[in-house]
Amino acid sequence: MEDRVCRLRQDRKLGPARIGPILGLPVSTVHRVLARHGLNRLAFLDRPTGQVIRRYERNRPGELVHVDVKKLGRIPDGGGWRVHGRAACPDRRRTTGFDYIHSAVDDHSRLAYSEVHSDEKATTCAAFLQRAAAFFATYGILRIERVLTDNAWPYRKSLAWRQALADLGAAGKLTRIYRPQTNGKVERFNRTLLDEWAYLRPYTSNDERTAALTDFLHNYNHHRCHTALGGHPPINRVNNASGQYN
Incomplete structure (x- = not known):
């Protein structure tokens, strides 16, 4: 039964x-x-197969870093429909362009780093990875062993991405096609990013929203309780919690 x-x-x-x-x-x-x-x-469950998704966690910081890009519509100056209401913005479906939020999440600690860019080109992705590695290094994660991404072209084919991995001494790994759950930790971070930063309150400009990202990341890494970490913030799991040395 x-x-x-x-x-x-x-x-x-x-x-x-x-x-x-x-x-x-x-x-x-x-x-x-x-x-x-x-x-x-x-x-x-994995929706197509109905199989239970295997939960995993790497044993140490830097063993695996998840990387992803989230696309967001830009906010017009003066604010969009979230500020003025839907009735005042009948053309709210039109956009002034898009921001691309590049994020990296350490698998073991859930320490996260994000930047806002105007594109997701290969050179942008590669430069972001270098800066993300520098950020992790300030918290004692001195080496990134593997980087997990989806199958987007910049991660599969570009020489810039491959060179960035080589410079870090890291191996690149791709998710299974049509299985975003494989990169679930950064996908879950993206949901938190939307709920607690992008859509937290009505912003009156795109610059205002971008500026608020720094405070969100600090709260996420240093203060926000994480259920998968026993109610502790990610900073409790890194080698250099105080960030005082490289």
Whole structure:
């Protein structure tokens, strides 16, 4: 019976309220079965295959760094519809261009570094990686062993990216195609970035939002509690928490 509950969850993505009547089980019983098998949240499953996503964590800072780019619409001077309301901005779907938020997250500590750029070209990605490595070094992460990215062209084909990896003595690694969960730590960071920085409050200009990124990163790294770290901020897991030496 438990196997049948699990198959319905994995194959058809049904919840307890629908599985229960199919199998003649109380909803509460179905929920307990799903929780026992780690299937109680759809976020735990790889959507195409229904397989449980394997959670992992590297043993030391610098062993693996996740890198990704998030695209955001730029804010017009004076603010957009979040400031003036939807009725006052009938053309709100039009944009003044895009910002590209480049982010790097250390797998073990979750220490994060981000920059706002106007593109995601190979040279921009490579230069960002160099500065991210310098940032991590100030906190005692002196060597980056691997860098995990998606399959975007700058990470797969560009000589600039390969040279940046070589300069750091790091190996490049790509996620499985159509499996963003492989790079889940930086994907989850991107969600936090949107909720607690980009959409935290109505900004009256793009420059105002960009300037607020520094405070967000400091709070995220030094003060924000992280459930995966036992309620501690990322700074507690790096070699040089005070940032006083290189």
